[in-house]
Amino acid sequence: MGLKEKMHEIKLKYQGKKMAPAFNAIHTFLYTPNETTHSGGHVRAVDDLKRTMNTVILALVPCLLFGIFNAGYQHYSAIDGFPENFSIWEHFITWDNFVLGAITVLPLVIVSYGVGLLIEFIFAVIKGHEVEEGYLVTGMLVPLIVPVDTPLWMLAVAVAFGVVIGKEVFGGTGMNILNPALTIRAFLFFAYPTWMSGDKVWVHGAVERAGTADAISGETILGYLAQGNTQEMYAKYDLSEMFFGFIPGSVGETSAFLILLGGLFLIFSKIASWRIMVSAVVGSLAMGWIFNLIVDFGWIPEYSKFYGLMSFEFWKHLIVGGLAFGIVYMATDPVTGSQTNKGKWIYGFLIGFLSVMIRVFNPGYPEGVFLAILLMNVFAPTIDHYVVRGNVNKRLKRLKNATILPDTVDGAAAELKAETV
Amino acid sequence: MALLSKKDANLILDPLADNNPITIQVLGICSALAITAELKASIVMSISVIFVMGIGNVVISLLRNVIPSKIRIIVQLIVVATLVIVVDQVLKAYAYDLSKTLSVFVGLIITNCIIMGRFEAFALGNGVWRSFLDGIGNALGYGVILIIVGFFRELLGSGTLFGIPVLGDPIAKTGLYSIGYENNGFMIIPPAALIVVGVIIWVQRSRNRALIEEA
Numbered sequence: 001m002g003l004k005e006k007m008h009e010i011k012l013k014y015q016g017k018k019m020a021p022a023f024n025a026i027h028t029f030l031y032t033p034n035e036t037t038h039s040g041g042h043v044r045a046v047d048d049l050k051r052t053m054n055t056v057i058l059a060l061v062p063c064l065l066f067g068i069f070n071a072g073y074q075h076y077s078a079i080d081g082f083p084e085n086f087s088i089w090e091h092f093i094t095w096d097n098f099v100l101g102a103i104t105v106l107p108l109v110i111v112s113y114g115v116g117l118l119i120e121f122i123f124a125v126i127k128g129h130e131v132e133e134g135y136l137v138t139g140m141l142v143p144l145i146v147p148v149d150t151p152l153w154m155l156a157v158a159v160a161f162g163v164v165i166g167k168e169v170f171g172g173t174g175m176n177i178l179n180p181a182l183t184i185r186a187f188l189f190f191a192y193p194t195w196m197s198g199d200k201v202w203v204h205g206a207v208e209r210a211g212t213a214d215a216i217s218g219e220t221i222l223g224y225l226a227q228g229n230t231q232e233m234y235a236k237y238d239l240s241e242m243f244f245g246f247i248p249g250s251v252g253e254t255s256a257f258l259i260l261l262g263g264l265f266l267i268f269s270k271i272a273s274w275r276i277m278v279s280a281v282v283g284s285l286a287m288g289w290i291f292n293l294i295v296d297f298g299w300i301p302e303y304s305k306f307y308g309l310m311s312f313e314f315w316k317h318l319i320v321g322g323l324a325f326g327i328v329y330m331a332t333d334p335v336t337g338s339q340t341n342k343g344k345w346i347y348g349f350l351i352g353f354l355s356v357m358i359r360v361f362n363p364g365y366p367e368g369v370f371l372a373i374l375l376m377n378v379f380a381p382t383i384d385h386y387v388v389r390g391n392v393n394k395r396l397k398r399l400k401n402a403t404i405l406p407d408t409v410d411g412a413a414a415e416l417k418a419e420t421v
Numbered sequence: 422m423a424l425l426s427k428k429d430a431n432l433i434l435d436p437l438a439d440n441n442p443i444t445i446q447v448l449g450i451c452s453a454l455a456i457t458a459e460l461k462a463s464i465v466m467s468i469s470v471i472f473v474m475g476i477g478n479v480v481i482s483l484l485r486n487v488i489p490s491k492i493r494i495i496v497q498l499i500v501v502a503t504l505v506i507v508v509d510q511v512l513k514a515y516a517y518d519l520s521k522t523l524s525v526f527v528g529l530i531i532t533n534c535i536i537m538g539r540f541e542a543f544a545l546g547n548g549v550w551r552s553f554l555d556g557i558g559n560a561l562g563y564g565v566i567l568i569i570v571g572f573f574r575e576l577l578g579s580g581t582l583f584g585i586p587v588l589g590d591p592i593a594k595t596g597l598y599s600i601g602y603e604n605n606g607f608m609i610i611p612p613a614a615l616i617v618v619g620v621i622i623w624v625q626r627s628r629n630r631a632l633i634e635e636a
Contacts, residue, residue, distance in 0.1 A: 151601060165616060169623060191607035 004031050021124040025131030049173075053136040055271045059262035060140050060329065063252035066245060068105045070255075071148045072097025074248050075204040078216035082236070092246065104204050105251055108143035111152045115159040116142075123168050134173030134180075134335075135163065141181035141329060144252025145322065145370070146188060147201040154195065158187045178377050179336045182370045189365070197365045199223055202248035218248035221320040222359065225308040226366035242319045253325040256318065263328035272332035275341060276348035280327040281318065283352025288314025291360060309360040317356050326369035327352065336377040340387040347383055351376045425554070432554040436562030443566040444622045445632060448534040452526050453567055454614040461583050462522050463571030465512070467564025469527060471557060473504045474536055478556030481544035488545075497540045498531065505530045535563055570617045578608030 007027050014020045028050070073092050077083070083091045116135045124131040142159060162184030167176040189196045200206040203218035221242060224233035237247055245255025253259075266272035291310040294300055300307055318324055331337065331351045338347035351372050358368025425433075442448045456462045480500050481488075488496045509527045512520035520527065530536065539559050544552040575581055580588040580597075589596015591604060607613050626632045 153601070154603070157605075165620075169619075187607060190610065191605040192603055193606055194603075 007031065018125060018128075021128065021130050022121050025121065025124065029133075049133050050136075052271055053133045055269050056137045056266065056329070057140050059265045059271075060137075060144065060252070062258045062262060063144055063255065063325070064105070064109070064140070066255045066258050067144060067148075067251035068101030069093060069097045070101070070245060071104050071204055071251065072100035073246065074148075074202070074218055075100055075216075078203045078206070078218055079214075086241075086246070100204065104148050105143060107152055108146065108148075108150065108155060108251065109140070111155050112142040112159055113139040115156045116163050119160060119163045119168070120172075123172065129172070132173035134167070138163075138180045138184075142184050145181065145185050145250050145325065147196060148204050148251055149201055149207055150188065150195055154188060154192055158184045158191070161187045174335055176335060178374055179330055179333050182330055182374050182377075185370045186374060189370070193364070202250075220248050220366075222309070222366040225312055226305075228305065228308040230308050230311070239316075239319075242316065247320070249320075250322060250325075253322040256320075256324045259324045259328050263324075266328065266332070272328070273334070273337070273344050273348075275344040276332050276337060276351075277327055279345045279348030280331050280352035280355075283349035283354075284317055284323060284327075284356045285314055285352070286349075287353045287356035288312070288317045291356070305363075306360055309366060317359070321359065321367050322369045323352075323355055323359075326355065326373055330370075331373050331376075336380060338380045338383050338387075340384050342390075343380070343383040343387040346387075347376055347380055350379075429551065429554055432551060433558035433561065436558040437565060438562075438625075439629065439632065441562045441566065441625075442535045442538075442559050443563055443618065444625055446535075446538075448538060449563055450615075450618070452529060452533060453563075453570060453618060454611040456523055456526050457567055457571040457614050458574050458578060458609055458611075459522065459584070460568065460571040460575045462519060463567040464564075465516065465519050466523060466526070467560070467567050469505075469508045469512070470530060470533065470536070470563055471560040472508060473501060473530055474539065474556040474560040475553055476556075477501050477504055477536060478539060478544040478552040479549055481540045482547060482549045482552035485545050493541075493545065494537075497537060501536055501540075502531050535559055566618065566621060569621060570614050573617055574608045574613060577605045578613070580604050 007030070011020075011023065011027055014023050069092055072094075076096065077091075086092075113135075116139045120131055120135050142155070142162075146155065162180045166178050166180040166183030167173065170176050195201055195207075199217040199219040200210055202220055203216060206216050206218060209215050219227075221233055221237060224230065224236075241247055242256070244257045247254050263272070263277055267274045267277065291312075292314050295307070295311045300310060304310075327348075331348060338344045351369075354372035354375065355369045358371050359366055362368055362371075436442055439445065443450065443453055452466065456466050477497075477500050481497060484496065484500075505528060508530070509520070512523070512527060539556060543555045547555070572582070575583075576587070580586055580591060586596075588602065589598045591598050
């Protein structure tokens, strides 16, 4: 008797007991349940919630691996100086980078999953419902959107807050208003700003070395621009480095290239909405373009503190910072985003538009993706409401203007006509 | 013999728990968010509201038969404004720093919905003693929540209670700070108060399911 049969048996034994949801969660995670439907006709499809979540995780794995190597690369480069003739195989995919990245990034992943799933299990047992798979993706997103040196206890506190206040109070997976991963990120940002911004947090070891002779720092591209150091930034990073992601930043957000591949994979597998992604890209380009125009017309003086970010070419906003990552993996969250197709266009567009706007005007922190997505999460139901109302009104109008043909026999034709407009 | 009859005692006890002005009626939220970053400010605010509500309810109850109903709101405003000015001046004279911290929110006690609500709903229709108890009870219910929120926000946000460091010294890195603990800046900003109040509402309603409204 294999493990599978054994688990089926144990499940029967624990049915109706207090710990049953916790056991069932492990059971369904490992194997397909042996239950069959008892009545009616059913379509059996493989794309259940678990499969959906796992597909997103699959799309995140390249970002995680890249983040691990990049954590090591940024650390060693900050100490030894950036290599002159950069080659991926010699300087990036090295054993040293991997080891350092693994010991800094993997604990974040473990804490994120450990704390989050523990809370999910506790709530499932208390409330007697099944453990839902929603945290599988959140748990993977969280380590990818925080700085590499985030203290683990802070991450644990933030995950607990995000899962309880962001999700469980509303009724768990599928009921949440705000994206839990971004709630966690926002909590960290407001609670511990010194660990979330500045030029010391993006490179492993920079905080401990601050103030000593070995001090290192790694300013993000947006950080350089926000301080008006555009020349220095271009001297240090070129366009391909920005695109492929050999730049400082949160763990998994730096490589626009891998995010693009992940996004295409999610669109191809029909997990994420291409409408949201496309409209968010259009929205951010539009806002960036407006800022570029303002600079071109000379409406903003060069000494203005917004000049650096405003003069940044509009399309480059997409390849630096967390914008691409947010658009592909978090704006497309099916629970918190808009549900209607027209609503998705509006929702996505505003996310891109507001992200770049907040990025430029935020005085304390030159990034705004998580704030823009959280804000639009709140507005998504309103957008849907007006899209649905608009459709209802359109159809009512069509009904009113419809020419109803004279009765054939007993008015059945008129009724039929009215129903089908 | 008990000090208060059971009916009178309920006037004080109900607003403390099952008919709390903040967590059940969701009134007076504005000041609960604004001034609860410090425990001391919460307590002073609670005492001010207890004073204003106790005396205000008595005055309105005394006048209830002579106030023309068309101008009763104006009369109520005059009574509460007078009392608030007294509180404001006393604070300015004897606790200037605190009065600075509370700033406009002492003046805004005038517009606190709890006070106008109790004047309208209770003092205009009940005797002096019962109105007094009702005023004290509701102000206490308001104060309890303010103090709970203020306690958590000051402890987690600044690591102090009444301004005294209780988790160690964050600058010299003693106590909890020596092992890497840091104050939670989120608790300092007003949205955190909204979440703490929300959690109190959550806890209260899961303990007493009768309080949950029909959806």
